[in-house]
Amino acid sequence: MPVSVGPYGQAQPSCVDRVKMGFMMGFAVGMAAGAMFGTFSCLRIGMRGRELMGGVGKTMMQSGGTFGTFMAIGMGIRC
Template sequence: MPVPVGGYSQGPSCFDRIKTGFMIGFCVGMASGAIFGGFGALRYGMRGRELVNNVGKSMVQGGGTFGTFMAIGTGIRC
């Protein structure tokens, strides 16, 4: 059986996988933070700047939390 020509390319490093896992988790957390934070803020009757600040804060918190857990889970799999 002939040997294929060319070398095998290495995949992404473990650190690159952890970064990717964090970014995917951050995006998912931001989306869920926008949905749940937006509905919660509207339910409390927030409008204008107060609404934007509250939704933004919940988006960053949700993204950071979910991104951290996704990065940890990806790191365990490396």
């Protein structure tokens, strides 16, 4: 299968590379959103110290993974 070439001569990324890039972008955005919402919700219920860091970290990983998965699916559909 020939490699598609862009308008300036560089090769286009494969579909797998696009899906991985979509996951990474979604994971980064989800982690940022999880940091904001996780910090707010953990402080609201009265967490402090190590418990706060654990709660915020868990929220960041969950939201990053969820949003990354949906972005990867979206990039896969676009291929």
